[in-house]
Amino acid sequence: MGKAQQALQEQYRLGSLLGHGGFGSVWAATRLSDRAPVAIKRVPRNRVRHWGELPNGTSAPLEIVLLHKVSTGFPGVVQLLEWLELPKDIIIIMERPKRSQDLQHFIRARRFLCEEVARELFRQVLEAVRHCTSCGVLHRDLKPGNILLDLATGQAKLIDFGCGTYLQDTAYTHFAGTPSYSPPEWNQFGWYYGQPATVWSLGILLHQMSAKMSSGGVYPCCMWTGLQ
Template identity: 85%
Template sequence: MTGVIGKKKRWRRHPAPPLKPRSPAVIGCERAAAGPEPPLSRPKERTPGDARPGAVEGRSGAVPGPGPSADSRVSPAGKAQHGLKEQYRVGSLLGRGGFGSVFAATRLSDGAPVAIKRVPRNRVRHWDQLPDGTSAPLEIVLLHKVSTGFPGVAQLLEWLELPNDIIMVLERPERCQDLWHFIRARGFLSEEVARELFRQVLEAVQHCTSCGVLHRDIKPGNILVDLATGQAKLIDFGCGTYLQDTAYTHFAGTPSYSPPEWTHFGWYYGKPATIWSLGILLHQMVCGEHPFRKGQNISWDHQLLLPERLSQECQDLIRRCLTMLDVDRPSLEDLFCDPWMQDIHLP
């Protein structure tokens, strides 16, 4: 993260394209049985004299970009919090969960809409280092990796560490709706609308994969739809971790989207587990409901019943994604080439 202001007690801004209406980062996982595999603890603070690990006054980060202009002042916690109020007008609550709260806000310098996510520091279990060596919550490190101007992922504009809270400022579209409410308002989506949104989600997942990031909580509530442009955006990396080739033995995410190998055996591989959650997502798009009843223990011989109104290609794709054996599920590349994604109708 080149260009980071040297002193610890400053905003840290992340590079991104000129600010357009983007997504609020809604609150993360319903439950995390355990956090990401690596790292398991916060790296040791590099500042000498701290009374305890992580004892800071008002640490923050910024790189030159579309966020508020860099401020070279050293900001202790009180001044940093006051500076936040000077730069943003905080509005209504957008979401609240076990990991914090998200508020709509307006950047006072130009009136741009943003989302401000506030996470209590004592709920941040996993820390890592940014490229410049700065210790930061893992969610911020992951966002730094994927916030490269790609339109299908929420962009982190800046962040601030206070004694009791971590503050993240993210993009937010002026007119937006998460996919869960988008579907609910319509009952279900036509295959044409679902195909376009699903393709955008696949592109976002592919981008994260190329950055070495596993989201782990793909669901309608974590996908934002810009109602003005139709752009879908993957948000909330609070359950994310690094992508690895070996099996994960800890789960973080929403239980009803966890794959059967986790439920039955206590392990899962990142890519097949993602395909399983994408299958549930597609089912919710075109059917308007989750394919499995809440609390249902999916059996190995389960039969997935789908509406006859769905094309055979759409039904086939959903069933392929929701195959019980993870090795039999398609890859992300397979999904892009699937006949339904190409709008090809087989004889």
């Protein structure tokens, strides 16, 4: 067993699978030193297409470089705690609120969000996006499944920078993200600009937060004292 793998097993206890996709899988875990909940993302090395450089000169997957740029001390982005290189995988360890739920499941459980809650959550998402932009980072996959809610405090956190890249003034000619959130200029012309495309995806997000789903019944709304 390699030193990194041994350190991972000695420092964390793996829990349940939280989600998986084309870029890897995310697991709930507990940090043994202080019993703090964390999330551990495992990305196969052969799926890491882009690398960058951390401030100390270390080469790292671009997702880690971007997360390092935007997460430190800002509550609206999930905090990067550490990362490890294994022979076949990259391990990313991030904060995990003790009681949390992604926005997709949060909306689905309520069928839509009342104006008060939708407005506050959307404000937080906008602040997170503006923060990323100010750091020169483009997330490129804004959607309910990539927004984590701390149910105890009501804090929204932007997660999953696996599709992210550096913000640039010129047009992008490669799309990364969820196709149903892609801007019309990409579908029609094969290019898009970062910030207008972000505004497009934010509009879809706001609609999903506030539109009433078609099934019958009442429309519950939570009070803004956490997200019970």
